[in-house]
Amino acid sequence: MLLRWTDDDFKIHSRTGRGVDWPISYDDLVPYYGEVECALALYGEVDNIPTLPDSIYGHRAEMTAAERTFKDDVESKWPERRVVTWRYIGPEPTRILPPLRDAIASGNLDIRYNTVVSKILTDNGGHRATGVEVIDRVTREKTLVHARSVILCASPVESVRLMLNSASPRHPQGLGNSSGTLGRYFVDQLPCVVTGTYSKAKGWTTADNAPADPFYGPSGGIYVPRFIATDGNTAASDFAFQGSIGRYSTPDDANARFSFFGYGAMDADPENRISLDPRRRDAWGIPVPHIRCKIGGHDRQTLKNQIEAIVETIENAGGQIEYVGSPLGLEEKGRGAYPDADPISRLIFRWMFSRTMVMGAAIHEAGGARMGGDAQTSVLNKWNQSWDLPNLLVTDASAFAGSGVSGTTLTIMAMTVRACRHLAAELRGGDAEG
Ligand SMILES: Cc1cc2nc3c(=O)[nH]c(=O)nc-3n(C[C@H](O)[C@H](O)[C@H](O)COP(=O)(O)OP(=O)(O)OC[C@H]3O[C@@H](n4cnc5c(N)ncnc54)[C@H](O)[C@@H]3O)c2cc1C
Numbered sequence: 001m002l003l004r005w006t007d008d009d010f011k012i013h014s015r016t017g018r019g020v021d022w023p024i025s026y027d028d029l030v031p032y033y034g035e036v037e038c039a040l041a042l043y044g045e046v047d048n049i050p051t052l053p054d055s056i057y058g059h060r061a062e063m064t065a066a067e068r069t070f071k072d073d074v075e076s077k078w079p080e081r082r083v084v085t086w087r088y089i090g091p092e093p094t095r096i097l098p099p100l101r102d103a104i105a106s107g108n109l110d111i112r113y114n115t116v117v118s119k120i121l122t123d124n125g126g127h128r129a130t131g132v133e134v135i136d137r138v139t140r141e142k143t144l145v146h147a148r149s150v151i152l153c154a155s156p157v158e159s160v161r162l163m164l165n166s167a168s169p170r171h172p173q174g175l176g177n178s179s180g181t182l183g184r185y186f187v188d189q190l191p192c193v194v195t196g197t198y199s200k201a202k203g204w205t206t207a208d209n210a211p212a213d214p215f216y217g218p219s220g221g222i223y224v225p226r227f228i229a230t231d232g233n234t235a236a237s238d239f240a241f242q243g244s245i246g247r248y249s250t251p252d253d254a255n256a257r258f259s260f261f262g263y264g265a266m267d268a269d270p271e272n273r274i275s276l277d278p279r280r281r282d283a284w285g286i287p288v289p290h291i292r293c294k295i296g297g298h299d300r301q302t303l304k305n306q307i308e309a310i311v312e313t314i315e316n317a318g319g320q321i322e323y324v325g326s327p328l329g330l331e332e333k334g335r336g337a338y339p340d341a342d343p344i345s346r347l348i349f350r351w352m353f354s355r356t357m358v359m360g361a362a363i364h365e366a367g368g369a370r371m372g373g374d375a376q377t378s379v380l381n382k383w384n385q386s387w388d389l390p391n392l393l394v395t396d397a398s399a400f401a402g403s404g405v406s407g408t409t410l411t412i413m414a415m416t417v418r419a420c421r422h423l424a425a426e427l428r429g430g431d432a433e434g
Contacts, residue, residue: 126170
């Protein structure tokens with residue numbers, strides 16, 4: 001799934017009074033979203049929904065008959081609750097996606113395999129990044145790689161870990177941490193899951209236009225974006241749902257099966273943070289990250305609202321819920337979870353649920369090196385450059401100033417292209433704002 005984020009995310013403080021506004025807005029990212037989408041040739045449909053801006057699509061996406069019935073039922077009862085197709089990328093048989101293929105073809109890319117970055121190097125004054133220290137995964141040999149600029153995009157936990165592990169006398173609390181916010185304001189999204197059956201449709205189908213993938217099953221499904229407020233433009237809720245109906249293998253005469261996963265925006269709390277574990281080290285001797293990601297009172301309320309909304313939506317559209325679960329607990333309804341499974345499997349599911357449906361289950365982690373409007377409260381400027389060392393960029397989701405309700409990947413890619421274009425212009429000495 002590749003979805004654009006919106007000013008409902010980027011300007012959350014202006015909209016809700018909570019969190020902080022990002023130093024960039026949706027309009028800043030639009031050209032870069034478009035560029036990435038064209039390179040990836042997404043599957044999707046033009047939906048014209050204010051809370052989920054359309055992408056540029058290369059292919060059509062389809063709903064199953066069951067999903068179309070569900071969409072008609074939901075939208076006719078609640079016009080502010082919209083049901084759209086997934087927007088997704090098709091399979092790539094070579095396993096090398098077009099942006100990487102283009103980079104290799106440019107002749108400007110060297111890939112170093114088995115090379116684990118352990119630290120970012122700086123000049124003596126600690127004002128500029130000068131490269132990275134790397135460890136050969138096989139021989140354990142350490143070498144230095146020098147560079148005019150260093151761009152970290154190693155995923156939120158890892159990029160922050162590397163910056164913390166690069167502490168020096170000039171940067172005693174971690175590289176680029178003069179604000180004291182490095183590692184802090186770490187967020188994920190509030191997860192919930194709902195499954196059951198849908199008696200208005202029987203059996204199953206694939207409804208995926210993309211070519212078959214040799215390793216994975218078909219893709220596709222439906223998505224319920226943030227509900228639309230009465231002004232017709234802004235969001236009325238801070239959660240969204242991704243799921244499918246009638247795509248799970250079932251006998252032709254059995255009720256279709258559905259499953260939805262919910263994603264809620266989590267408050268950015270400075271106490272939720274990545275730090276270096278003082279005792280444990282990984283296979284290469286680098287301190288492992290310690291992650292604190294706990295939900296607070298407002299998150300609890302968002303999660304409750306999120307669960308109530310998905311249960312109400314499904315039940316009113318004629319679905320029979322078997323279970324709904326989240327970090328708040330597991331609630332079984334009707335015949336309960338996996339009613340046709342054997343008792344031991346059902347017992348194991350109940351026992352394991354509270355251990356797996358925890359914060360982190362949404363896998364949309366972000367923050368830790370947030371961008372902002374000033375060097376006192378953020379790690380990066382609006383071009384993803386470290387305030388302290390401007391030739392060090394961080395372009396993964398650790399740069400995000402807050403949580404959202406959709407996957408992070410498309411925004412990471414758009415933000416990375418934007419930041420790198422700006423850096424290239426700076427290196428050429430041209431118009432860096434362009
Ligand atoms: C199961 C799953 C499903 C997901 N589904 C979606 C989805 O549908 N839509 C969506 O938007 N998002 C989804 N996500 C989230 C998405 O995968 C991430 O947002 C995205 O991959 C982050 O990109 P990244 O480049 O920051 O990190 P990564 O994709 O993790 O890439 C980081 C790279 O850096 C390398 N690296 C890390 N540390 C070092 C080091 N020390 N030295 C050298 N190299 C290093 C890693 O090997 C890796 O290749 C999903 C995540 C998971 C786990």
